Each structure stands twice: as C-alpha cells, then as structure tokens.
Amino acid sequence: MDQLEIFKALSNKSRLQILAWLKEPEKYFPPQEHADFHEVGVCVGQIQQKCGLTQSTVSEYLGILMKAGLLQSTRIGQWTYYKRNEKAFEALSDLVKSTL
Amino acid sequence: MDQLEIFKALSNKSRLQILAWLKEPEKYFPPQEHADFHEVGVCVGQIQQKCGLTQSTVSEYLGILMKAGLLQSTRIGQWTYYKRNEKAFEALSDLVKSTL
C-alpha cells in the first residue's frame, strides 16, 4: 500500500471517472458478450469508448490504477477485463482515517 | 470538497511528510515561543527547517494543502501557523469509503 502511488493514481480526472464508472458497470456500460460485469468487470474497449481518450492512453491509465492496487484484471481470450478492488478502497479509507 | 484537488495535494512526498509531522507537532517540532501547537499549529519557519526545501516552496505547499481544505492557518504577529483540519480527513475517509 504505497500512499504516494495511490494518490498519484487518483490525481487525474479521467482515472477518477473510470473508477466511478466501474463502481456501477451495469449502469454505465452496455451488456457484454463474453463475461459478467460482477465477476470480471469491464473490458478495455468499452472503457475506452466512454472515455474519449485513445486506446493507448486508456490502457496506460488502467495500468496505473492496477499498479496502485485499485483495480484487478482478468484476461479472457483477447479481452482484458478490469474491475475495482474494493478491499483497496476500504484499506485506503482506513489509512486516511487513521494514519494519514 | 474537490476530490481531484485533494488527491493532487496529496500527490507529493514532501506534502505528505508535512501532514504527518503536523499530526504530532510536539513529537517533531521544538517548542514554540509565541503559540501553542494544539491551538494554532506550527509556523512556516519550523516546517521549512525540517523539510529541507526553500522557504518559498514550503509556503507554496502549505498554500496547496490549504486550498484543498486539509490545513487551516492562523496569523499571529509576523507568523503564520498551520494545523491540520481533521474534519477534512474524516470527510475524505468517508468519501473514499462511500463515493469514490
């Protein structure tokens, strides 16, 4: 749990937006063909479409959120699905409350 | 409570360090002449000495933490004292837990 890395990951409008979308995937994304939102999350392409950023940027941003521990990913076939790691958010909340 | 602004303010090693010091002033700072730690906090000069950054940088950083709502300041004579706004940290913790 690297505080600084986490806060840096959260210091970007688009990345915050992605996290918000991933909180309620069924609300923000069309149904997916190959996987279930709640099991594995949302694939990169769908996230990219909503972002309006390029594929490479979105992929990089998802990587940043991953490295910070805020997302987890699952590869299924040609798709990589990302979902929130809710435990990390709880841990972050606790960290802010007690040690920050 | 501007999420993005808060996370940006927290995205810097020195600023995180300052917040940690201000959490327990009596532990990290020598006694002050003109004011009490718990009432008003610590003056800029003392913070600067521990930081090893220039006066202008520290002043700016304190300003950034202020604007984000994480610190409050009190001017007494020629000194400006800064202390943590603990309510902001609680609010941030809640935000991370519930809405982030």
Add this chain to the structure above:
DNA sequence: AATGTATATCGATTTTTCCCGATATCCCAA
C-alpha cells in the same frame, strides 16, 4: 520613519505527467 524578521508571491528552469500515434504482442478464427 527605518530596519529586521516572517511569510507570500513572481519568474524561470527542470522534472514529471498527460496524451497521442505507431508499433508490438497476444489470442482467436478461418
């Protein structure tokens, strides 16, 4: 009023982040 001390602001330079296009990799289907 003049001086000294504490802090804030300004302008400039270096470093980091943002974000892109191009390309590489990985996987599936024909």
Add this chain to the structure above:
DNA sequence: TTGGGATATCGGGAAAAATCGATATACATT
C-alpha cells in the same frame, strides 16, 4: 499459418508540477 481484433508498450511533444532565487508584503521594534 495467416489475418484480424484487442490490448500493451514505446517514443515523443505539449502541458502541468516541482522547485528555486529574487522580490514584495506585512508586521514588530526601535
């Protein structure tokens, strides 16, 4: 085994942040 689609990585240009020195402001003392 070749072609296409999905994602990751690479290299770079533009924008923002970090950090400094110099200067301005604000206050206290003489």
